[in-house]
Amino acid sequence: xxxxxxxxxxxxxxxxxxxxxxxxxxxxxxxxxxxxxxxxxxxxxxxxxxxxxxxxxxxxxxxxxxxxxxxxxxxxxxxxxxxxxxxxxxxxxxxxxxxxxxxxxxxxxxxxxxxxxxxxxxxxxxxxxxxxxxxxxxxxxxxxxxxxxxxxxxxxxxxxxxxxxxxxxxxxxxxxxxxxxxxxxxxxxxxxxxxxxxxxxxxxxxxxxxxxxxxxxxxxxxxxxxxxxxxxxxxxxxxxxxxxxxxxxxxxxxxxxx
Amino acid sequence: xxxxxxxxxxxxxxxxxxxxxxxxxxxxxxxxxxxxxxxxxxxxxxxxxxxxxxxxxxxxxxxxxxxxxxxxxxxxxxxxxxxxxxxxxxxxxxxxxxxxxxxxxxxxxxxxxxxxxxxxxxxxxxxxxxxxxxxxxxxxxxxxxxxxxxxxxxxxxxxxxxxxxxxxxxxxxxxxxxxxxxxxxxxxxxxxxxxxxxxxxxxxxxxxxxxxxxxxxxxxxxxxxxxxxxxxxxxxxxxxxxxxxxxxxxxxxxxxxxxxxxxxxxxxxxxxxxxxxxxxxxxxxxxxxxxxxxxxxxxxxxxxxxxxxxxxxxxxxxxxxxxxxxxxx
Amino acid sequence: xxxxxxxxxxxxxxxxxxxxxxxxxxxxxxxxxxxxxxxxxxxxxxxxxxxxxxxxxxxxxxxxxxxxxxxxxxxxxxxxxxxxxxxxxxxxxxxxxxxxxxxxxxxxxxxxxxxxxxxxxxxxxxxxxxxxxxxxxxxxxxxxxxxxxxxxxxxxxxxxxxxxxxxxxxxxxxxxxxxxxxxxxxxxxxxxxxxxxxxxxxxxxxxxxxxxxxxxxxxxxxxxxxxxxxxxxxxxxxxxxxxxxxxxxxxxxxxxxxxxxxxx
Numbered sequence: 001x002x003x004x005x006x007x008x009x010x011x012x013x014x015x016x017x018x019x020x021x022x023x024x025x026x027x028x029x030x031x032x033x034x035x036x037x038x039x040x041x042x043x044x045x046x047x048x049x050x051x052x053x054x055x056x057x058x059x060x061x062x063x064x065x066x067x068x069x070x071x072x073x074x075x076x077x078x079x080x081x082x083x084x085x086x087x088x089x090x091x092x093x094x095x096x097x098x099x100x101x102x103x104x105x106x107x108x109x110x111x112x113x114x115x116x117x118x119x120x121x122x123x124x125x126x127x128x129x130x131x132x133x134x135x136x137x138x139x140x141x142x143x144x145x146x147x148x149x150x151x152x153x154x155x156x157x158x159x160x161x162x163x164x165x166x167x168x169x170x171x172x173x174x175x176x177x178x179x180x181x182x183x184x185x186x187x188x189x190x191x192x193x194x195x196x197x198x199x200x201x202x203x204x205x206x207x208x209x210x211x212x213x214x215x216x217x218x219x220x221x222x223x224x225x226x227x228x229x230x231x232x233x234x235x236x237x238x239x240x241x242x243x244x245x246x247x248x249x250x251x252x253x254x255x256x257x258x
Numbered sequence: 259x260x261x262x263x264x265x266x267x268x269x270x271x272x273x274x275x276x277x278x279x280x281x282x283x284x285x286x287x288x289x290x291x292x293x294x295x296x297x298x299x300x301x302x303x304x305x306x307x308x309x310x311x312x313x314x315x316x317x318x319x320x321x322x323x324x325x326x327x328x329x330x331x332x333x334x335x336x337x338x339x340x341x342x343x344x345x346x347x348x349x350x351x352x353x354x355x356x357x358x359x360x361x362x363x364x365x366x367x368x369x370x371x372x373x374x375x376x377x378x379x380x381x382x383x384x385x386x387x388x389x390x391x392x393x394x395x396x397x398x399x400x401x402x403x404x405x406x407x408x409x410x411x412x413x414x415x416x417x418x419x420x421x422x423x424x425x426x427x428x429x430x431x432x433x434x435x436x437x438x439x440x441x442x443x444x445x446x447x448x449x450x451x452x453x454x455x456x457x458x459x460x461x462x463x464x465x466x467x468x469x470x471x472x473x474x475x476x477x478x479x480x481x482x483x484x485x486x487x488x489x490x491x492x493x494x495x496x497x498x499x500x501x502x503x504x505x506x507x508x509x510x511x512x513x514x515x516x517x518x519x520x521x522x523x524x525x526x527x528x529x530x531x532x533x534x535x536x537x538x539x540x541x542x543x544x545x546x547x548x549x550x551x552x553x554x555x556x557x558x559x560x561x562x563x564x565x566x567x568x569x570x571x572x573x574x575x576x577x578x579x580x581x582x583x584x585x586x587x
Numbered sequence: 588x589x590x591x592x593x594x595x596x597x598x599x600x601x602x603x604x605x606x607x608x609x610x611x612x613x614x615x616x617x618x619x620x621x622x623x624x625x626x627x628x629x630x631x632x633x634x635x636x637x638x639x640x641x642x643x644x645x646x647x648x649x650x651x652x653x654x655x656x657x658x659x660x661x662x663x664x665x666x667x668x669x670x671x672x673x674x675x676x677x678x679x680x681x682x683x684x685x686x687x688x689x690x691x692x693x694x695x696x697x698x699x700x701x702x703x704x705x706x707x708x709x710x711x712x713x714x715x716x717x718x719x720x721x722x723x724x725x726x727x728x729x730x731x732x733x734x735x736x737x738x739x740x741x742x743x744x745x746x747x748x749x750x751x752x753x754x755x756x757x758x759x760x761x762x763x764x765x766x767x768x769x770x771x772x773x774x775x776x777x778x779x780x781x782x783x784x785x786x787x788x789x790x791x792x793x794x795x796x797x798x799x800x801x802x803x804x805x806x807x808x809x810x811x812x813x814x815x816x817x818x819x820x821x822x823x824x825x826x827x828x829x830x831x832x833x834x835x836x837x838x839x840x841x842x843x844x845x846x847x848x849x850x851x
Contacts, residue, residue, distance in 0.1 A: 132842040427805040517790040
């Protein structure tokens with residue numbers, strides 16, 4: 001059986017700003033459909049920059065990058081980006097925020113209202129759809145952001161430390177909800193995080209990056225089957241994976257000081 | 259979005275209001291055959307403009323086939339510019355202003371006198387009276403900084419005084435019995451006396467300095483519509499004579515609709531002052547009459563202004579005035 | 588629904604007001620000044636009552652001038668800000684001249700305004716507009732340029748057109764700034780209208796506006812009435828500001844952090 005075409009393909013990609021120092025050096029990565037890839041590493045290793053490259057928000061300097069078989073900008077209509085903060089427009093209700101991508105596409109008002117309500121139900125926020133962002137908790141805002149991202153059924157989801165500002169319990173809940181959504185929505189994900197256990201819980205591949213310049217240091221395959229349950233976190237083999245990744249992280253963090 | 263709903267009505271309201279407040283162009287046609295004339299005055303409507311309002315109220319303009327609109331002025335009334343660029347067909351101002359303007363190249367001309375003597379004066383408390391301009395020597399005076407008469411006093415008469423810029427009220431004057439302030443003899447003395455002060459007013463016009471108060475027009479309008487100018491001057495002088503000699507009620511009633519802060523006592527005082535000082539009618543002993551301009555007096559005025567240095571270049575009497583419209587006494 | 592403030596929030600201003608009035612009487616008695624320099628509060632209120640018809644009519648005239656000038660400033664300010672926000676070259680080309688306009692003392696421009704617009708409402712509206720315009724433009728332009736960069740990225744990810752980005756993101760995002768500019772303009776517009784009336788106004792409608800009354804009472808040395816005119820001007824100003832504050836609240840209170848949340 002032929003392997004399916006990669007969703008994202010980096011080929012020896014380098015990036016620098018202007019004539020400055022190298023931000024990313026020799027990035028090679030092929031993401032297969034259905035992969036959930038976490039990028040983890042010390043500050044300044046360029047993990048967020050990778051997401052910006054894939055979304056076309058930032059250009060590469062050298063080397064190849066293909067997203068969904070074409071250039072990043074061309075592939076935007078099949079991607080969605082979830083930012084570090086929920087980036088909800090404060091003057092719109094939750095529902096109107098979710099409607100936004102549909103509105104920008106020109107969908108009629110009644111149609112997009114129905115679709116937005118459907119997405120909000122999917123994340124369990126049907127009751128607050130007429131609330132304004134400042135009336136919502138951090139976790140709820142992030143769920144709205146996810147609902148908005150999934151409205152157009154993207155093939156590729158880019159997430160930049162979306163749960164970093166939340167408390168551990170909410171964060172764990174949202175991890176589980178995200179995986180549940182993936183079961184029905186079938187997207188490929190590139191996920192940036194600082195949390196090792198989050199990376200291991202969510203992903204089938206964890207890429208550890210090093211800084212100065214940013215580059216891939218090691219990859220850890222996480223073979224636990226999907227769908228994954230909360231009880232997974234308590235298992236010893238899960239802990240073992242977490243330790244494995246942590247050790248790799250320590251390696252790169254020690255080097256940074258040199 | 260709510261923003262579109264609040265901003266859009268604001269936008270529409272503003273546009274609607276603007277449309278309703280469009281500037282008047284003054285070219286709307288009156289009843290058939292009446293010629294529209296805009297006359298620019300130099301201040302808010304007041305008894306010192308009474309002759310024109312009398313002519314309007316009693317139909318003298320209409321009888322001449324003119325539909326006259328008296329444009330009020332104010333603190334920044336640009337009477338000279340308004341007439342020069344055609345925003346008004348005719349205007350009224352101090353005769354010196356016309357002479358200075360013509361010397362500066364502004365294409366205007368006097369067509370008749372409104373007053374034989376300008377009503378500018380100096381207000382004083384009777385405890386410290388002024389008999390003539392020389393009495394200003396060493397005093398502190400509040401006056402309009404650009405006034406021609408100041409130059410005359412300084413340069414021709416050699417009087418030295420301290421000058422304070424003119425403000426629109428008498429607060430300082432009322433508080434200081436030695437204070438003297440430029441005024442109109444038809445105006446400020448009334449209010450000072452109403453507040454219990456004992457005052458007098460020295461008329462600045464004298465043998466050595468005698469500006470007219472004039473009606474004037476642009477040279478363009480004069481060339482194109484001399485008949486209209488003639489009619490306007492004729493009707494206006496008739497209005498003035500009637501206002502000061504006959505029953506001023508028609509004009510006063512019209513004035514009261516323009517401003518509701520002119521009391522009957524004040525209007526009566528202004529009229530009396532204009533008569534007492536013979537401002538409009540002039541001195542019959544000198545052969546003066548209402549509306550008259552004489553070449554001799556204008557020549558004297560031009561020479562005086564030249565001497566004190568306010569004229570950009572020399573002008574001839576014929577440049578500043580035309581005598582063809584002066585009505586018979 | 589606003590919470591009723593504690594009693595002392597109301598009592599304090601009243602107490603200081605009474606102290607001020609007492610001081611006024613004290614100064615007046617001690618200095619021996621007459622009523623036509625420093626009238627007593629009682630004389631002012633009496634004059635206000637006597638002149639109430641004239642004051643009300645004048646306040647109405649002034650309100651019209653202030654309102655039209657303010658609306659002009661609000662709409663032209665909005666449009667100008669859009670222009671400045673959209674294009675860097677327009678911004679570079681226009682903004683310095685706007686500054687020049689702002690810096691030129693209005694008093695210098697009044698003869699020119701008088702000539703173009705004539706005395707009366709058009710001139711007054713022009714003066715009011717001149718005074719109110721710049722704060723609105725400055726604030727709203729700042730707002731358009733201060734759009735959250737993550738939001739811009741969001742719109743870029745959705746391949747939004749420039750028009751969509753302007754109308755659906757930048758303009759709503761700039762609304763709090765625009766309203767702040769309007770609030771400033773609301774304090775300036777009534778003063779501007781009165782100043783305009785004083786400089787380029789006339790006695791239109793028999794009364795003119797509050798600016799004309801200032802001239803009228805001043806020349807007649809009716810000083811208590813003059814102070815009453817000042818009092819009326821204050822009240823007009825308060826009404827103006829209150830109206831714009833209400834607008835500000837109506838647009839922002841549901842979602843903007845400048846209003847306290849009432850549901851937690």
